[in-house]
Amino acid sequence: MKLHRITALLYRHMCLYKRSFPRVLEIIYWPFVDLVIWGFITLYLQQFKAALPNFVLFFLGALILWDVLFRAQQGITISFLEEIWSRNLMNLFASPLTPGEFLAATMTLSVGKVLAVSCVTVLAALAFYSFNVFVLGLSLIPFVLNLIIAGWCVGVLTTGLIMRYGQEVEVLAWGLVFLFQPISCVFYPMSVLPEWLQAIARLNPAAHVFEGMRAVITTGSFPASELAWAVGLNAFYLALLVVWFHLMFAACKEKGLLVRVGE
């Protein structure tokens, strides 16, 4: 893996964002709108709260953390789509760039996107609702890292599918991640799910992060077991999906799809 090839891709995307106001807006706009709407809904529902303490913390914390996962996924998938839209895939993969370096670059980009989005949502939550996500304390760091990796997993999966099935499935870049939202238990505890769905949710690393977040809010203790599950599952899925991506890449070269995607 060569650093100069990874930084080449980072430079390419920095140039793109530097010159494209709509792309910058896309990073800021939706998280901001989401936060404002959910924030006011949360404030409204709080008037009827009975037994649920830390109502704002539950919902706004969850919303901000969900956006971490979503933007980490988008960072990978949208970067790949940018190459399709600009018909640049041939230039990239006829160079010494490897699929692994491509993924490494898009993962780095996704971290940049997460940081940008997080700044917006954290500041907006503070300004509009006096909500400070850092009340979650140091546990926020492993939560965020695990959500980034969970986002990478969904991003690699989505990108592999788009590479294999072409722009017809481009919509997955925005939609697939929401398939995982119900079993990520973002806004509700896992216990509200039916038993069979709980079994599936336990295999989702994001669900353990959100369970952990709620444990920190309600008990103040650090949920080490939830974190261990999240780390283990993330490591397993990421390794599996990176191997799968390489197999998809090889299959696309075999079928001649790499030169046709985007046509």
Add this chain to the structure above:
Amino acid sequence: MAEPIVQVRNLTKRFGEFTAVDGVSFEIRRGEILGLLGPNGAGKTTTIQMLLGLITPTSGEIRMFGLPFDRHREEILGKVNFSSTYVSMPQALTVEENLWVVARLYGMDRIQARVDDVVKRMEMEEFRTKVTRKLSSGQMTRLSLAKAFLTDPQVLFLDEPTGSLDPDIADKTRSLIKEIRRISGLTVLYTSHNMREMEEMSDRIIFLQRGRIVAEGTADVIKARYGETDLEEVFLKLARDQSASVSRP
């Protein structure tokens, strides 16, 4: 005789029932310009895409610089580049930014000096800071060629490189290719539908039809073999002959 830089043996590519390239074998020696001729769908672009590692051959072997391509992809592609009228570059980046990205991808040093040099050689000074989406098709082709020359390749695959250039720039581009070949021993695989250009540029020509080599040799040898004085007439004869027999020296 110079050593072969590109060696292709029994290269075949099938997409399901369709055979795009069928048992093609050829060599390109150091400093040689090999022309690849053939009608649309003959397998020229698929052959080049296999040589660039973008498509995996069904069977056969590709060796470059004496190394098998499948096991030395990165090392080989670092010394190879291509230009094609069918491939674009990121539209939101300026010409200069795009060249910087390419230079970084190939691990070049002294990037600004290299970019300045290729911009000057390709007469791109007036639009070097222009966003790529605002380039004319001729300027876009020049950018694609500049990208190919920028990395000092030892092997260059040029797929209809002068297709949308005006005669002046096309002529200068051909001169530049020949000049680089003379100085550095550049090895080139060249496709074009311009027969005059093909004759002018190529040391040898391979004619592909339906994925198979149906004629091979210098332009003069091929013309003599088919009793024509014009390569275009040979092209028409071969392209229209559905059962063109294999004719190799």
